[in-house]
Structures are given as C-alpha cells and as structure tokens.
Amino acid sequence: xxxxxxxxxxxxxxxxxxxxxxxxxxxxxxxxxxxxxxxxxxxxxxxxxxxxxxxxxxxxxxxxxxxxxxxxxxxxxxxxxxxxxxxxxxxxxxxxxxxxxxxxxxxxxxxxxxxxxxxxxxxxxxxxxxxxxxxxxxxxxxxxxxxxxxxxxxxxxxxxxxxxxxxxxxxxxxxxxxxxxxxxxxxxxxxxxxxxxxxxxxxxxxxxxxxxxxxxxxxxxxxxxxxxxxxxxxxxxxxxxxxxxxxxxxxxxxxxxxxxxxxxxxxxxxxxxx
Numbered sequence: 001x002x003x004x005x006x007x008x009x010x011x012x013x014x015x016x017x018x019x020x021x022x023x024x025x026x027x028x029x030x031x032x033x034x035x036x037x038x039x040x041x042x043x044x045x046x047x048x049x050x051x052x053x054x055x056x057x058x059x060x061x062x063x064x065x066x067x068x069x070x071x072x073x074x075x076x077x078x079x080x081x082x083x084x085x086x087x088x089x090x091x092x093x094x095x096x097x098x099x100x101x102x103x104x105x106x107x108x109x110x111x112x113x114x115x116x117x118x119x120x121x122x123x124x125x126x127x128x129x130x131x132x133x134x135x136x137x138x139x140x141x142x143x144x145x146x147x148x149x150x151x152x153x154x155x156x157x158x159x160x161x162x163x164x165x166x167x168x169x170x171x172x173x174x175x176x177x178x179x180x181x182x183x184x185x186x187x188x189x190x191x192x193x194x195x196x197x198x199x200x201x202x203x204x205x206x207x208x209x210x211x212x213x214x215x216x217x218x219x220x221x222x223x224x225x226x227x228x229x230x231x232x233x234x235x236x237x238x239x240x241x242x243x244x245x246x247x248x249x250x251x252x253x254x255x256x257x258x259x260x261x262x263x264x265x266x267x268x269x270x271x272x273x274x
Contacts, residue, residue: 033153033154033198034151034152034153035080035081035088035152035153035154036078036080036135036150036151036152037078039092039149039150039151039152040064040148040149040150041061041064041065041066041147041148042064043061044061045059045061045066045076047078048066048076048077048078048137049076049077049078050075050076050077051075051076051077051134051136051138052073052074052075054070054071054073054074055070055074055075056068056069056070056074056075056076056139057069057070057071057074058070059076064148065093065095065146065147065148066137066146066147066148067145067146068098068137068139068144068145068146068147069139069143069144069145070139070143071139071143072139072140072141072143073138073139074138074139074143075136075137075138075139076136076137077134077135077136077137078134078135079105079132079133079134079135080132080133080134080135080152081131081132081159081160081167081168082128082130082131082132082133083128083131083156083159083160083162083164084128084129084130084131084164085127085128086127086128086156087125087126087127087128088125088126088127088128088133088152088153088154089123089124089125089151089152089153090102090112090114090123090124090125090126090135090151090152091121091122091123091124091149091150091151092114092121092122092137092147092148092149092150092151093120093121093122093147093148093149093150094114094119094120094121094122094145094146094147095119095145095146095147096119096142096144096145096146097139097140097141097142097143097144097145098137098138098139098140098144098145098146098147099113099114099115099138099139099140099145100113100114100115100122100135100136100137100138100147100150101113101114101134101135101136101138102126102133102134102135102136103133103134103136104129104130104133104134105130105132105133105134107134109129111126111127111128111129111133112124112125112126115140121149131160131164131165131167135150135152137150156270157199157200157208157270157271157272157273158196158199158254158269158270158271159196161212161268161269161270161271162180162267162268162269163177163178163180163181163182163266163267164180165177166178168196169182169194169195169196170193170194170195170196170197171194172188172192172193172194172258173187173188173189173192174186174187174188174192174258174262175192175194175258180267181215181265181266181267182194182256182265182266182267183216183264183265183266184222184258184262184263184264184265184266185263186219186220186261186262186263188258188260188261188262189260190260191223191257191258191259191260192257192258193255193256193257193258194255194256194257194258194266195253195254195255195256196253196254197251197252197253198252198253199226199252199253199254199271200226200246200250200252200254200271200273201246201252202250202251202252203248203249203250203252204246204248204250205245205246205247205248206245206246206273206274207243207244207245207246207273207274208226208243208244208245208246208271208272208273208274209241209242209243209271209272209273209274210224210241210242210243210244210254210269210270210271211239211240211241211268211269211270211271212224212239212240212256212266212267212268212269212270213238213239213240213266213267213268214234214236214237214238214239214240214264214265214266215237215264215265215267216237216263216264216265217235217236217237217262217263217264218263218264219261219262219263219264220235220258220259220260220261220262220263221233221234221235221259221262222234222235222256222257222258222259222262222264222266223255223256223257223259224242224244224254224255224256224257225244225255225257226244226245226246226250226251226252226253226254226255227246227247227249227250227251230244230245230246230247232244237264239268243274254269254271
C-alpha cells in the first residue's frame with residue numbers, strides 16, 4: 001500500500017536522464033496511438049530509467065513483465081508528451097505491492113494513482129496539467145512489484161495544434177514555432193513543409209475534417225493536404241475547415257506546405273474523423 005507520495009526532493013535525478021525519451025515520444029500523434037514506450041516490456045528497461053533518490057535494488061524483465069525490488073517508493077519512470085487540459089486513458093497490470101503514479105513534471109503534484117491493493121489490471125484517466133507528464137512505476141511497503149501492459153494513449157488526432165510548445169511538428173526552412181503560433185518568414189526559396197506524421201491511419205480510406213487559422217499573410221500562399229492528390233491552397237487570413245480524403249496511398253502525415261516566399265502564421269489546428 002502507499003503510505004506516502006513520492007516527493008519533490010527525489011524528482012531532479014530523472015529529468016536529465018529521460019530528456020531523450022521525452023523527445024522520442026513526441027511524435028506519437030494519431031488518435032488511440034500508444035504514447036508509452038515499451039510498456040509491455042518486450043525489450044530491456046532502458047526506456048524506464050530509475051526515478052528518485054533511492055533507485056530499485058533490482059530491475060529485471062521476466063516473461064515480458066517488469067520486476068522491481070528495493071525499498072518502499074523505489075521507482076522507475078518515463079516522461080510522456082501531453083497537452084494541457086486534455087484527458088488521457090491510463091491502464092496497467094500490477095502484481096504484489098507495486099503502484100503507479102502520474103505526476104507533474106516537477107514532481108510536486110500527484111495527478112493520479114493506480115494503486116494495486118490486489119493483483120490485476122487497473123484503468124483510469126487523467127487530465128494533463130503541463131506539456132510533459134511523468135508516469136512512475138513504484139514499490140509499496142513490501143519493496144516488491146511486477147508491472148506489465150502500461151499504457152497511456154493519445155486521444156486527439158493532432159498533438160500541439162495550438163503550438164504551446166516547439167514539439168510534435170517537423171519544420172522545414174522558414175518555419176518557426178513561438179508565441180503560440182507556427183510562422184513562416186518567407187526565407188524559403190522553394191516549398192517548405194510544416195508537418196506532423198501519423199495524424200491519420202496510413203493507407204486507409206477515410207474522410208477527415210481539418211480546421212485551422214491563418215493570420216499575418218503578406219506574401220504567397222500555403223497548401224494543406226494529406227496526400228498531394230487532395231490539395232487545398234490558401235492565400236488570405238481566416239479560420240478554415242476543409243475535408244481531406246485519405247486513400248490507399250496516403251501516408252497519414254498532415255502537411256502545411258509554405259510556397260516560395262510565403263509569409264504568415266498558422267494556429268488552432270484540429271483534425272476529426274468525419
């Protein structure tokens with residue numbers, strides 16, 4: 001059982017160790033796509049570095065399950081990208097005296113607890129407070145815990161469509177994310193893409209409604225598409241909603257292609273299945 005929460009004093013060691021993990025998960029964008037890396041423990045535990053001032057004494061993977069042993073509150077953890085105010089489903093299988101915590105990035109706020117009490121699979125959801133959230137696998141009083149099928153899924157089709165951070169989008173020449181928008185400064189001499197992969201399922205037919213806002217346009221135009229055969233061109237400011245159709249050849253990537261010398265800003269992108 002949990003007798004006390006993991007506290008701020010043991011947070012700092014994790015931050016530098018898992019920056020790279022956070023960056024690698026930032027591309028998980030499509031609805032119901034798994035954000036957690038190796039929550040099924042099919043490979044080694046490298047994606048779950050130790051957390052806090054008292055690391056587990058033993059970290060092993062046996063039969064596709066993570067086994068931890070140590071003192072109470074020994075833990076491993078993973079940082080995932082999240083959007084402020086968005087709800088995320090979380091699930092995990094836990095045995096013995098393990099428990100799972102969802103915490104703010106500085107470790108001061110417990111957002112959710114999945115405490116075992118008994119062996120089994122547990123489900124819940126949490127609302128993100130920040131653009132990054134820590135998922136912690138920890139030990140209770142007995143100092144033993146078994147974990148498997150740890151899952152947090154992205155429920156929105158686009159991550160960071162409001163450009164609150166400089167994450168989740170691939171930027172070509174001229175594109176800059178800052179002050180809550182993605183802007184293009186016209187320095188590109190040929191077409192330059194702002195894109196996000198895995199927004200929709202690839203190679204699957206479907207229709208998607210895409211909404212976005214353009215502002216500050218002073219030159220040229222921008223193309224919006226999922227595949228080049230379904231292309232829409234814009235050269236004036238405004239909020240637009242268009243329908244994009246996927247085909248067997250669609251990559252699943254959403255493109256905003258700034259044409260040569262395009263100057264303007266993009267914001268409030270959302271995608272929903274029609």
